[in-house]
Amino acid sequence: MAEVEQRVSLITLGVADLGRARRFYEALGWSTNAAPDDDVVFFQAGGMIVALWDRANLAEDSAVEDGGGWGGITLAHNVRSPAEVDSVVARAERAGARIARPPAKTFWGGYSGVFVDPEGHPWEVAHNPRWVLAKDGSVTLG
């Protein structure tokens, strides 16, 4: 039985209001080829894909019960400097996110803040001086 390749292909974010969610990510500067009335919105995100889909449908398709809140997964978006953390968090706030943790130095020696998207999904925006960010945005452990 072959080993499972060490990678993630797709992250699907369950949403209560697809139009609101889509507008939020587009307001960050993201673009999609989804048609206006598509019921799933796919964003190419480097070598993987981020999708927005109805949360109840996603729970059923994932064969899980929806706990209703946060469920133990947090995404992070790493950037190249503390100033860029501030800029991304500010842009997220302007796009409609709630700032759950304002940018500040962290216990692990970096600098980060957390915004929560309009659907309740938190994103940490971080500068980690030990990780390597390539020009294409891919991240490598230091």
Place this chain on the structure above:
Amino acid sequence: MAEVEQRVSLITLGVADLGRARRFYEALGWSTNAAPDDDVVFFQAGGMIVALWDRANLAEDSAVEDGGGWGGITLAHNVRSPAEVDSVVARAERAGARIARPPAKTFWGGYSGVFVDPEGHPWEVAHNPRWVLAKDGSVTLG
């Protein structure tokens, strides 16, 4: 204010039992440079990173309330054929996952199954004939 690059750097999975979670992902064939007693385990996953960390710490760090169950995010691992879906799901089951949805044809024209890792995080294992998988495992929308 610059646009936010369209990418994810890090997915952190909150876990109740770090040793159990680490053994599960290692049993899939994943490898980490984390020391045996590290309290965070990082896996390089293509151009991004997957981390395992204590779920209560992650909730606090993310400034969110833990709903206790699934929280509206499902990950997927795409492979190159229906047979490979079967193989990955079987390997996950042998590693200790619960099979929440056995592999079968899907409504969107692909083939997939869902396993739930020992910490309650569902993964869809999918073959989507319309998406392009490169040799390095990166996925591109068709």
